Amino acid sequence: MGDNSASHRSVGFLLDLMNTGEAERIRRRIGLPVHARVDSAGDRAQLISSWTWRAVPSSVLLWVLEEDDPDLNAVVWRHSHADDSMRRAILRGVPFGPGRTARVPVDSVLRDSEEPPVPKGYAREGLVGALRQATAMAPARQAASMVLERADWRTVAEADRERPLPGYARWALVVRPDCPPELRTQFGAHRKFTNRVRRAGVLDGPAEYAATHGPASDTLHVLSLGHLLFPARVHDAEDALRPLVRDHLGDREEAWAVLAQLVGGFHGTVPELVATAGAIA
DSSP states (O other), X not given: OOTTOHHHHHHHHHHTTSOHHHHHHHHHHHTOOOOOOOOSHXXXXXXXXXXXXXXXXHHHHHXXXXXXXXXXXXXXXXXXXXXXXHHHHHHHXXXXXXXXXXXXXXXXXXXXXXXXXXXXXXXXXXXXXXXXXXXXXXXXXXXXXXXXXXXXHHHHHHHHHHXXXXXXXXXXXXXXXXXXXXXXXXXXXXXXXXHHHHHTTOOSOHHHHHHHOSOHHHHHHHHHTHHHHOTTTXXXXXXXXXXXXXXXXXTOHHHHHHHHHHGGGOOSOHHHHHHHHHHHO
Protein backbone atom coordinates (compact mmCIF):
# COMPACT_ATOMS: atom_id res chain seq x y z
CA MET A 1 0.00 0.00 0.00
CA GLY A 2 1.21 3.48 -0.80
CA ASP A 3 1.55 6.08 1.91
CA ASN A 4 -1.50 7.98 0.70
CA SER A 5 -3.67 4.95 0.00
CA ALA A 6 -7.30 4.66 0.98
CA SER A 7 -6.40 1.50 2.93
CA HIS A 8 -4.01 3.42 5.14
CA ARG A 9 -6.63 6.07 5.83
CA SER A 10 -9.19 3.37 6.61
CA VAL A 11 -6.99 1.62 9.17
CA GLY A 12 -5.88 4.98 10.52
CA PHE A 13 -9.47 6.03 11.18
CA LEU A 14 -10.01 2.96 13.37
CA LEU A 15 -6.66 3.42 15.13
CA ASP A 16 -7.64 6.98 15.99
CA LEU A 17 -10.42 5.49 18.14
CA MET A 18 -7.74 4.04 20.43
CA ASN A 19 -5.67 5.59 23.17
CA THR A 20 -3.14 7.85 21.43
CA GLY A 21 -0.08 6.11 22.86
CA GLU A 22 -1.35 2.64 21.95
CA ALA A 23 -2.31 3.79 18.46
CA GLU A 24 1.14 5.21 17.71
CA ARG A 25 2.85 2.04 18.98
CA ILE A 26 0.63 -0.13 16.78
CA ARG A 27 1.25 2.16 13.78
CA ARG A 28 4.98 1.64 14.12
CA ARG A 29 4.75 -2.11 14.62
CA ILE A 30 2.49 -2.79 11.61
CA GLY A 31 4.29 -0.31 9.35
CA LEU A 32 1.47 2.19 8.98
CA PRO A 33 2.69 5.69 8.06
CA VAL A 34 2.63 8.36 10.75
CA HIS A 35 -0.75 10.05 10.91
CA ALA A 36 -0.30 13.19 8.78
CA ARG A 37 -1.98 16.45 9.72
CA VAL A 38 -4.03 18.15 7.04
CA ASP A 39 -2.85 21.73 7.44
CA SER A 40 -2.81 23.37 4.03
CA ALA A 41 -5.74 24.25 1.82
CA GLY A 42 -4.07 22.26 -0.96
CA ASP A 43 -3.88 19.09 1.15
CA ARG A 44 -7.50 19.53 2.16
CA ALA A 45 -8.65 20.05 -1.43
CA GLN A 46 -6.73 16.99 -2.63
CA LEU A 47 -8.24 14.75 0.02
CA ILE A 48 -11.76 16.02 -0.57
CA SER A 49 -11.49 15.68 -4.34
CA SER A 50 -10.80 11.96 -3.88
CA TRP A 51 -14.30 11.69 -2.39
CA THR A 52 -16.35 13.27 -5.17
CA TRP A 53 -16.42 10.17 -7.36
CA ARG A 54 -17.19 7.66 -4.61
CA ALA A 55 -20.64 6.11 -4.40
CA VAL A 56 -22.11 7.19 -1.06
CA PRO A 57 -25.60 7.08 0.47
CA SER A 58 -27.50 10.26 -0.24
CA SER A 59 -27.58 11.07 3.47
CA VAL A 60 -23.79 11.53 3.46
CA LEU A 61 -24.20 14.42 1.00
CA LEU A 62 -26.83 15.92 3.29
CA TRP A 63 -24.46 15.76 6.28
CA VAL A 64 -21.93 17.77 4.29
CA LEU A 65 -24.59 20.31 3.28
CA GLU A 66 -25.57 20.68 6.94
CA GLU A 67 -22.22 22.36 7.58
CA ASP A 68 -23.49 25.33 5.54
CA ASP A 69 -19.94 25.92 4.34
CA PRO A 70 -19.65 27.48 0.83
CA ASP A 71 -16.46 25.53 0.10
CA LEU A 72 -18.06 22.21 1.09
CA ASN A 73 -21.20 23.07 -0.84
CA ALA A 74 -19.03 23.41 -3.94
CA VAL A 75 -17.67 19.92 -3.22
CA VAL A 76 -21.21 18.51 -3.03
CA TRP A 77 -22.05 20.28 -6.31
CA ARG A 78 -19.21 18.38 -8.00
CA HIS A 79 -20.14 15.03 -6.46
CA SER A 80 -21.35 12.50 -9.00
CA HIS A 81 -24.37 11.60 -6.83
CA ALA A 82 -25.63 15.14 -6.18
CA ASP A 83 -29.13 15.62 -7.60
CA ASP A 84 -30.96 18.63 -9.04
CA SER A 85 -32.53 19.59 -5.71
CA MET A 86 -29.14 19.75 -4.00
CA ARG A 87 -27.52 21.75 -6.79
CA ARG A 88 -30.49 24.11 -6.95
CA ALA A 89 -30.40 24.65 -3.18
CA ILE A 90 -26.66 25.33 -3.23
CA LEU A 91 -26.98 28.07 -5.86
CA ARG A 92 -29.89 29.63 -3.96
CA GLY A 93 -27.97 29.62 -0.67
CA VAL A 94 -30.48 27.42 1.16
CA PRO A 95 -29.25 26.60 4.71
CA PHE A 96 -29.40 22.94 5.78
CA GLY A 97 -27.99 23.09 9.32
CA PRO A 98 -30.57 22.53 12.08
CA GLY A 99 -32.07 25.83 13.19
CA ARG A 100 -30.15 27.96 10.69
CA THR A 101 -31.96 30.58 8.62
CA ALA A 102 -29.18 32.79 7.19
CA ARG A 103 -28.49 32.30 3.49
CA VAL A 104 -25.25 30.48 2.66
CA PRO A 105 -22.90 32.41 0.34
CA VAL A 106 -22.19 30.72 -2.98
CA ASP A 107 -18.56 29.76 -3.43
CA SER A 108 -16.83 31.83 -6.11
CA VAL A 109 -16.14 28.73 -8.23
CA LEU A 110 -19.91 28.25 -8.68
CA ARG A 111 -21.03 31.83 -9.33
CA ASP A 112 -21.15 31.29 -13.09
CA SER A 113 -22.91 27.93 -12.78
CA GLU A 114 -26.45 27.56 -14.05
CA GLU A 115 -29.25 26.21 -11.93
CA PRO A 116 -30.90 23.00 -13.20
CA PRO A 117 -33.85 23.84 -15.48
CA VAL A 118 -37.16 24.59 -13.78
CA PRO A 119 -39.59 21.76 -14.62
CA LYS A 120 -42.37 22.76 -17.02
CA GLY A 121 -45.01 21.32 -14.72
CA TYR A 122 -43.81 23.51 -11.86
CA ALA A 123 -43.74 26.64 -14.03
CA ARG A 124 -47.29 25.90 -15.19
CA GLU A 125 -48.96 24.49 -12.05
CA GLY A 126 -46.82 25.58 -9.11
CA LEU A 127 -45.31 23.22 -6.54
CA VAL A 128 -48.41 21.47 -5.24
CA GLY A 129 -50.03 21.41 -8.67
CA ALA A 130 -46.95 19.81 -10.25
CA LEU A 131 -46.84 17.15 -7.52
CA ARG A 132 -50.55 16.39 -7.96
CA GLN A 133 -50.17 16.13 -11.75
CA ALA A 134 -47.26 13.66 -11.53
CA THR A 135 -48.49 10.38 -13.00
CA ALA A 136 -45.03 8.86 -13.52
CA MET A 137 -41.72 8.82 -11.68
CA ALA A 138 -39.83 11.25 -13.94
CA PRO A 139 -42.25 14.20 -13.54
CA ALA A 140 -42.63 13.38 -9.85
CA ARG A 141 -38.86 13.65 -9.34
CA GLN A 142 -38.77 16.89 -11.31
CA ALA A 143 -41.52 18.40 -9.20
CA ALA A 144 -39.95 17.14 -5.97
CA SER A 145 -36.64 18.80 -6.95
CA MET A 146 -38.34 22.17 -6.39
CA VAL A 147 -38.90 21.47 -2.68
CA LEU A 148 -35.98 23.43 -1.25
CA GLU A 149 -36.89 25.53 1.77
CA ARG A 150 -38.37 24.41 5.07
CA ALA A 151 -41.48 26.36 4.08
CA ASP A 152 -41.76 24.19 0.94
CA TRP A 153 -41.80 21.04 3.07
CA ARG A 154 -44.55 22.57 5.25
CA THR A 155 -46.54 23.39 2.12
CA VAL A 156 -46.22 19.81 0.91
CA ALA A 157 -47.27 18.41 4.29
CA GLU A 158 -50.33 20.68 4.43
CA ALA A 159 -51.34 19.77 0.86
CA ASP A 160 -51.04 16.06 1.64
CA ARG A 161 -53.20 16.46 4.76
CA GLU A 162 -55.86 18.24 2.73
CA ARG A 163 -55.84 15.56 0.05
CA PRO A 164 -53.23 12.78 -0.15
CA LEU A 165 -50.61 13.35 -2.85
CA PRO A 166 -50.30 10.75 -5.64
CA GLY A 167 -48.08 7.75 -4.97
CA TYR A 168 -45.33 8.81 -7.37
CA ALA A 169 -45.08 12.23 -5.74
CA ARG A 170 -44.89 10.69 -2.28
CA TRP A 171 -42.23 8.27 -3.48
CA ALA A 172 -40.11 11.06 -4.99
CA LEU A 173 -40.34 13.08 -1.77
CA VAL A 174 -39.82 10.28 0.73
CA VAL A 175 -36.48 9.21 -0.82
CA ARG A 176 -35.06 12.72 -0.42
CA PRO A 177 -32.49 12.56 2.43
CA ASP A 178 -33.75 15.93 3.71
CA CYS A 179 -37.40 14.87 3.81
CA PRO A 180 -38.58 15.70 7.36
CA PRO A 181 -39.13 12.53 9.43
CA GLU A 182 -42.61 13.70 10.43
CA LEU A 183 -43.59 13.91 6.75
CA ARG A 184 -42.36 10.35 6.15
CA THR A 185 -44.53 9.29 9.08
CA GLN A 186 -47.45 11.20 7.60
CA PHE A 187 -46.98 9.37 4.30
CA GLY A 188 -47.34 6.08 6.18
CA ALA A 189 -45.22 3.10 7.16
CA HIS A 190 -45.88 0.99 4.07
CA ARG A 191 -43.16 -1.61 3.56
CA LYS A 192 -42.59 -0.49 -0.04
CA PHE A 193 -41.80 3.04 1.14
CA THR A 194 -39.43 1.69 3.79
CA ASN A 195 -37.56 -0.37 1.20
CA ARG A 196 -37.37 2.57 -1.21
CA VAL A 197 -35.96 4.83 1.49
CA ARG A 198 -33.31 2.24 2.36
CA ARG A 199 -32.34 1.71 -1.29
CA ALA A 200 -32.08 5.48 -1.79
CA GLY A 201 -29.40 5.66 0.89
CA VAL A 202 -31.42 7.56 3.48
CA LEU A 203 -29.94 6.92 6.93
CA ASP A 204 -30.71 7.93 10.50
CA GLY A 205 -27.12 9.11 10.95
CA PRO A 206 -23.40 8.28 10.66
CA ALA A 207 -23.67 5.54 13.29
CA GLU A 208 -26.01 3.59 10.99
CA TYR A 209 -23.69 4.24 8.04
CA ALA A 210 -20.68 2.96 10.00
CA ALA A 211 -22.52 -0.15 11.14
CA THR A 212 -24.38 -1.24 8.02
CA HIS A 213 -22.66 -0.09 4.83
CA GLY A 214 -19.93 -1.83 2.89
CA PRO A 215 -17.51 -2.54 1.53
CA ALA A 216 -15.75 -1.58 4.73
CA SER A 217 -12.84 0.13 2.96
CA ASP A 218 -15.20 2.56 1.19
CA THR A 219 -17.13 3.34 4.37
CA LEU A 220 -13.96 3.87 6.39
CA HIS A 221 -12.41 6.06 3.70
CA VAL A 222 -15.45 8.36 3.76
CA LEU A 223 -15.49 8.39 7.56
CA SER A 224 -11.77 9.19 7.60
CA LEU A 225 -12.66 12.42 5.78
CA GLY A 226 -15.51 13.13 8.18
CA HIS A 227 -13.53 15.69 10.19
CA LEU A 228 -13.23 17.67 6.93
CA LEU A 229 -16.60 16.96 5.33
CA PHE A 230 -19.10 16.62 8.18
CA PRO A 231 -17.27 17.39 11.46
CA ALA A 232 -20.53 17.98 13.35
CA ARG A 233 -21.67 14.42 12.63
CA VAL A 234 -18.61 12.16 12.39
CA HIS A 235 -18.41 11.69 16.18
CA ASP A 236 -21.58 9.59 16.04
CA ALA A 237 -19.79 7.07 13.82
CA GLU A 238 -16.72 7.09 16.05
CA ASP A 239 -18.82 6.44 19.14
CA ALA A 240 -20.57 3.53 17.41
CA LEU A 241 -17.33 1.84 16.32
CA ARG A 242 -15.14 2.48 19.37
CA PRO A 243 -16.56 -0.39 21.51
CA LEU A 244 -16.15 -2.84 18.60
CA VAL A 245 -12.53 -1.83 18.10
CA ARG A 246 -11.85 -2.18 21.82
CA ASP A 247 -13.55 -5.58 22.11
CA HIS A 248 -12.25 -7.26 18.94
CA LEU A 249 -8.87 -5.63 18.32
CA GLY A 250 -7.82 -3.82 21.47
CA ASP A 251 -4.06 -3.27 21.67
CA ARG A 252 -3.19 -6.57 19.95
CA GLU A 253 -0.69 -5.79 17.23
CA GLU A 254 -1.37 -9.06 15.41
CA ALA A 255 -5.08 -8.24 15.15
CA TRP A 256 -4.33 -4.83 13.64
CA ALA A 257 -1.85 -6.39 11.23
CA VAL A 258 -4.55 -8.81 10.05
CA LEU A 259 -7.03 -5.96 9.66
CA ALA A 260 -4.55 -3.99 7.55
CA GLN A 261 -4.15 -7.02 5.27
CA LEU A 262 -7.91 -7.64 4.97
CA VAL A 263 -9.31 -4.15 4.59
CA GLY A 264 -8.59 -3.54 0.89
CA GLY A 265 -10.44 -6.62 -0.37
CA PHE A 266 -13.08 -7.08 2.31
CA HIS A 267 -16.65 -6.88 1.00
CA GLY A 268 -18.54 -6.83 4.28
CA THR A 269 -19.33 -4.03 6.71
CA VAL A 270 -16.95 -2.37 9.15
CA PRO A 271 -18.20 -4.35 12.19
CA GLU A 272 -17.78 -7.57 10.19
CA LEU A 273 -14.24 -6.56 9.20
CA VAL A 274 -13.26 -5.75 12.77
CA ALA A 275 -14.75 -8.98 14.14
CA THR A 276 -13.13 -11.08 11.39
CA ALA A 277 -9.67 -9.58 11.98
CA GLY A 278 -9.98 -10.16 15.70
CA ALA A 279 -11.10 -13.76 15.22
CA ILE A 280 -8.30 -14.61 12.77
CA ALA A 281 -5.67 -13.09 15.05
